[in-house]
Amino acid sequence: MRAIVCIKQVPDTTEVKINPETNTLVREGVASIINPFDTYAIEEALRLKEKFGGKVTVISMGPAQAKEALKEAVAMGADDAVLLSDRAFAGSDTWATAYTLAQAIRRLGEFDVILCGKQAIDGDTGQVGPGIARQLHIPQLTYVCRIQEIDPAARHVRVERLLEEGREVVVCSLPALLTVVKDINQPRYPTFLGIRRATRMGIPVWGADALPDARPDYLGLKGSPTQVVRIFNPPARGGRVTVFQADTPAEAASLLAVRLLADKVI
Amino acid sequence: MDFAFSEEHVMVQKMVRDLAAKEIAPTVKQHDREQRFDRSILPKLAAQGILGICIPVRYGGAGMDYISLGLACEELEYVDTSNRVILSVHVGLNSLALLQWGTEEQKQKYLVPQATGQKIATYGLTEPAAGSDAVGIQSTARREGDHYILNGEKMWISLADVADHFLVFAWTDLEKKRARDHSGLTAFIVERGYPGLETGTIHGKLGVRAGNTGWISFKDVPVPAENVLGQEGEGFHVAMSALDNGRYTVAWGATGLIRACLDASVRYAKQRQTFGVEIGRHQLVQQMIALMQLKYDAARLLCMRAGWLKNQGVRNTRETGLAKWYATVSSFEAAADAVEIHGAYGYSDEYDVERFLRNSKGAVIYEGSREIQQLIQAQYALGYRKDKPLRCELPAYDPETWAN
Numbered sequence: 001m002r003a004i005v006c007i008k009q010v011p012d013t014t015e016v017k018i019n020p021e022t023n024t025l026v027r028e029g030v031a032s033i034i035n036p037f038d039t040y041a042i043e044e045a046l047r048l049k050e051k052f053g054g055k056v057t058v059i060s061m062g063p064a065q066a067k068e069a070l071k072e073a074v075a076m077g078a079d080d081a082v083l084l085s086d087r088a089f090a091g092s093d094t095w096a097t098a099y100t101l102a103q104a105i106r107r108l109g110e111f112d113v114i115l116c117g118k119q120a121i122d123g124d125t126g127q128v129g130p131g132i133a134r135q136l137h138i139p140q141l142t143y144v145c146r147i148q149e150i151d152p153a154a155r156h157v158r159v160e161r162l163l164e165e166g167r168e169v170v171v172c173s174l175p176a177l178l179t180v181v182k183d184i185n186q187p188r189y190p191t192f193l194g195i196r197r198a199t200r201m202g203i204p205v206w207g208a209d210a211l212p213d214a215r216p217d218y219l220g221l222k223g224s225p226t227q228v229v230r231i232f233n234p235p236a237r238g239g240r241v242t243v244f245q246a247d248t249p250a251e252a253a254s255l256l257a258v259r260l261l262a263d264k265v266i
Numbered sequence: 267m268d269f270a271f272s273e274e275h276v277m278v279q280k281m282v283r284d285l286a287a288k289e290i291a292p293t294v295k296q297h298d299r300e301q302r303f304d305r306s307i308l309p310k311l312a313a314q315g316i317l318g319i320c321i322p323v324r325y326g327g328a329g330m331d332y333i334s335l336g337l338a339c340e341e342l343e344y345v346d347t348s349n350r351v352i353l354s355v356h357v358g359l360n361s362l363a364l365l366q367w368g369t370e371e372q373k374q375k376y377l378v379p380q381a382t383g384q385k386i387a388t389y390g391l392t393e394p395a396a397g398s399d400a401v402g403i404q405s406t407a408r409r410e411g412d413h414y415i416l417n418g419e420k421m422w423i424s425l426a427d428v429a430d431h432f433l434v435f436a437w438t439d440l441e442k443k444r445a446r447d448h449s450g451l452t453a454f455i456v457e458r459g460y461p462g463l464e465t466g467t468i469h470g471k472l473g474v475r476a477g478n479t480g481w482i483s484f485k486d487v488p489v490p491a492e493n494v495l496g497q498e499g500e501g502f503h504v505a506m507s508a509l510d511n512g513r514y515t516v517a518w519g520a521t522g523l524i525r526a527c528l529d530a531s532v533r534y535a536k537q538r539q540t541f542g543v544e545i546g547r548h549q550l551v552q553q554m555i556a557l558m559q560l561k562y563d564a565a566r567l568l569c570m571r572a573g574w575l576k577n578q579g580v581r582n583t584r585e586t587g588l589a590k591w592y593a594t595v596s597s598f599e600a601a602a603d604a605v606e607i608h609g610a611y612g613y614s615d616e617y618d619v620e621r622f623l624r625n626s627k628g629a630v631i632y633e634g635s636r637e638i639q640q641l642i643q644a645q646y647a648l649g650y651r652k653d654k655p656l657r658c659e660l661p662a663y664d665p666e667t668w669a670n
Binding site for chain 1: 273278315330
């Protein structure tokens with residue numbers, strides 16, 4: 001099983017501030033973490049490797065600092081990592097990011113599966129994973145909450161997708177790109193062995209010159225068709241609190257259950 | 267001069283911090299209320315290798331350095347003292363003593379399963395009538411053939427009711443016991459399951475209620491002669507050198523407790539309003555917060571120096587004692603101020619700071635009380651006390667050989 005995991009380093013907060021002048025995220029002074037959804041993708045890749053053997057490669061595009069995120073993935077158990085970092089990549093929107101990552105994945109060679117988080121907690125677009133699949137002309141399975149079956153020999157995978165209307169079971173051929181939701185697993189912590197390996201291994205940094213097949217006009221700001229007109233926080237959603245009161249917790253729970261069923265929540 | 271943590275240290279710190287936040291924090295208040303030790307944390311710590319964090323890989327450990335041990339203690343006690351105590355007795359007082367004094371056979375038999383976390387270990391020096399006065403202990407061990415017969419009682423022992431292995435101190439020379447000559451003391455590795463060994467839990471403690479503290483009773487317990495740690499008559503040196511490591515973990519833990527007080531106080535000072543402003547705007551509140559910051563930084567620097575000395579393989583009894591004294595006393599003061607900042611809310615268990623205050627007092631007393639620490643520092647300064655080389659020193663950290 002050859003798995004590639006695409007991860008993003010994001011600010012450690014869900015309340016990202018926006019610079020109103022530039023319409024970009026304010027990253028200064030905020031500690032960085034691996035995008036939480038991507039940690040589920042890493043975990044799922046590690047589980048596939050444990051089941052089938054093979055190799056897990058993590059890849060990220062970002063500033064030099066993003067090496068920290070890659071090292072953490074290695075500390076969790078990934079075999080190797082690649083950082084895409086170059087001034088030429090700066091200002092990439094989701095299209096250019098997907099294009100650049102796809103170019104790098106081509107260079108990495110044969111693979112069975114690409115795993116991504118369903119979206120990043122800073123930009124929240126959820127577009128890069130599907131974008132990579134389109135660039136590579138492979139099937140995409142988004143919002144995966146369970147891999148029911150994956151057969152690298154027969155070249156197919158069957159997954160459950162967590163959708164608003166319910167769960168959808170989809171079968172497709174390999175190689176494929178999966179974006180995962182947090183229900184899929186419980187990510188492991190880095191191990192000491194992994195930490196030692198991560199801090200002692202060098203992480204290769206690929207710039208634009210490492211991707212000779214990439215069209216320069218498709219990279220970075222130049223290659224980004226998106227125009228951000230305005231970014232704003234939507235008004236807070238109004239909520240209401242209902243307390244279910246009964247003589248016993250069990251009765252209160254059953255009142256709650258009746259209501260949740262009536263509202264089709266469960 | 268380099269005050270920076272390595273990349274490895276930062277990753278260790280983050281891993282333990284995440285683990286403590288996810289696995290311990292959600293339930294610790296409940297366990298504290300119930301005075302219940304949650305055993306389920308042990309396999310989690312073991313699976314992560316934390317129970318053998320600074321033991322070389324060839325002895326089943328993770329092969330990290332002594333600073334990593336300290337950082338783990340800081341992160342665990344940031345959430346609750348009870349979890350740091352596990353590292354203090356299991357790693358600091360017991361496993362490191364095996365690493366320092368143990369024969370290869372003893373290391374294979376006891377250190378390896380302890381470092382992997384299959385077996386849990388603790389340390390028994392204190393008795394009902396002897397704490398600071400170590401040569402005042404009453405436990406005895408008389409030689410009979412290839413065994414010693416151990417009798418006595420240990421008290422205030424962390425993990426007494428949980429541990430599988432005990433490092434126990436007893437008199438093997440009754441003449442010297444009468445003369446209070448510490449060269450009559452011997453250290454023994456004792457296993458749960460030896461006939462005549464019983465343990466129990468003490469309830470009603472002021473703090474560390476989520477931790478297990480208890481007593482061990484020995485009634486004619488046969489201990490194989492090969493379980494003497496160090497040599498017969500060397501027990502006092504084994505006990506004191508183990509305290510250099512135990513105190514080190516206590517000092518780092520207390521530093522984490524100061525940081526917990528500081529973070530809680532800063533958070534509350536920005537939430538709570540009085541006289542029309544958030545209370546952080548009041549100068550007397552600022553003073554308490556400034557003192558917490560001072561104590562945190564100073565305690566941590568003392569801990570870092572002690573850890574650096576350990577990594578170098580340099581004797582650090584004085585520096586570790588100083589760190590332990592300062593950090594524990596400061597954590598008690600910081601916790602008292604944290605309660606003060608929280609006002610009446612701080613006095614209730616709605617917030618964590620009342621638990622921090624209760625938890626902080628124990629470490630001021632155990633592993634060398636505040637008073638003993640002052641005597642030690644004064645004796646070094648006055649020249650009344652000098653460290654003599656030990657037959658076995660704690661090994662220096664070597665990143666290459668420890669990783670294999």
